[in-house]
Amino acid sequence: MIRFEGVRKCFGSLTAVDHLDLEVPAGELFGFLGPNGAGKTTTIRMAVGMLRPTSGTIRIAGYDVYAQGEQARAILGYVPDQPYVYEKLSGREFLHFVADLYRVPRGEGRRRAEELLQIFDLQEHADQLVERYSHGMRQKLVIASVLIHEPQAIFLDEPTTALDPRSARLVKGILRALCDRGTAVFMTTHVLEIAERMCDRVAIIDRGRVVALGTVDELARLRGQDSLESTFLSLTGESPEAGWLSLFNHEGPAP
Numbered sequence: 001m002i003r004f005e006g007v008r009k010c011f012g013s014l015t016a017v018d019h020l021d022l023e024v025p026a027g028e029l030f031g032f033l034g035p036n037g038a039g040k041t042t043t044i045r046m047a048v049g050m051l052r053p054t055s056g057t058i059r060i061a062g063y064d065v066y067a068q069g070e071q072a073r074a075i076l077g078y079v080p081d082q083p084y085v086y087e088k089l090s091g092r093e094f095l096h097f098v099a100d101l102y103r104v105p106r107g108e109g110r111r112r113a114e115e116l117l118q119i120f121d122l123q124e125h126a127d128q129l130v131e132r133y134s135h136g137m138r139q140k141l142v143i144a145s146v147l148i149h150e151p152q153a154i155f156l157d158e159p160t161t162a163l164d165p166r167s168a169r170l171v172k173g174i175l176r177a178l179c180d181r182g183t184a185v186f187m188t189t190h191v192l193e194i195a196e197r198m199c200d201r202v203a204i205i206d207r208g209r210v211v212a213l214g215t216v217d218e219l220a221r222l223r224g225q226d227s228l229e230s231t232f233l234s235l236t237g238e239s240p241e242a243g244w245l246s247l248f249n250h251e252g253p254a255p
Contacts, residue, residue: 001026001184002047002153007056009042016042018208020056026152029175029185031199033192035236039208040188041081044155047186048078060153074102077146081157081188083139087131091122091141094130095148102149109148116144120170135162143171147178154178156187160194172198196228206236 002024009017017039024030034040045051047058049065049072058065063072085094092113099109117123120140130138139162146154159175160168175185176198189195195202196216204212204219212219212235216228225231 001028001061002030002186003057003059004043004047005057005059007043007046007058008054009039009046009051010054015208017046017053017205020205020210022203022210022213024153024184024186026182026184027179028200029179029198030187031195031202032186032188032205033195033202033232034188034205038205038236040205041157043205044078044157044186044188048076048155049073074149075152077149077151077154079143079146079154079156079159081161083142085130085133085138085141085145088129090127090129091133091137092117092126094141095145098145099148104149112148112150116147119174120144121167136164136167139163140167140171143174147174151183153184153186156185158189159187160189160191192227192229192232202228204232204235211235 002022004020004022007017007020008015020043032040032043042051046053047060047065049069052066060072060076063075065072086097089097095113095116096109099113100106104112114123117126120143122137122140122144125133125137130141133141139159143159154175156175159171163171172194175187179185179200187199199216201213201215202219203210212222212231214222219231220226220228223231223234225234
């Protein structure tokens with residue numbers, strides 16, 4: 001469903017993504033993990049058509065994201081790490097706008113909007129302007145808008161950011177249900193426990209290159225670790241505790 005073939009992205013002398021080869025089949029919830037600056041967001045922005053790769057090809061359901069951009073964008077959904085919504089629309093109007101943008105038949109789009117407002121517990125706020133929404137409410141509204149045209153592939157950059165535990169659990173359940181229906185989900189997250197519990201497979205990217213790919217159990221066995229966190233840290237560098245432990249363990253001057 002989602003395929004990266006030799007994808008490379010350079011910004012001047014900086015190589016942000018280096019020869020990425022990945023395939024995410026329909027029905028898989030795929031976690032894309034890495035430290036800050038590793039290339040995760042750049043990868044997603046290329047996949048949804050916001051950035052053009054320096055080289056390589058990205059395909060969604062067989063459509064080249066650039067050569068056949070209109071067809072590819074029609075069947076994908078994207079939740080950025082900092083979602084943007086039109087603040088002078090109400091939540092309901094925003095969902096109607098997105099449904100019309102994707103050419104969902106008018107009656108079907110309105111029906112789906114009402115269902116999504118209810119699912120995301122936004123129905124009581126549906127006619128309020130989005131400018132009055134909290135960060136978490138905006139996040140839920142954006143995720144709802146991504147689902148309104150029933151995409152075949154969904155890209156999410158830190159989808160549980162700003163969500164309270166109840167809403168985060170709801171989103172995780174929805175993503176799992178979408179995968180069970182055949183949707184491919186490509187997700188970045190810094191919360192490794194979420195990836196460990198949710199993802200069918202994960203890739204770890206560091207300095208633009210994928211350094212590990214497989215199920216959580218496969219990666220743990222490969223590195224001789226007991227958790228995804230331990231595996232992640234062993235692959236991406238020294239444990240972050242080293243610096244501050246040495247600071248606090250340092251003996252100060254004698255009194």
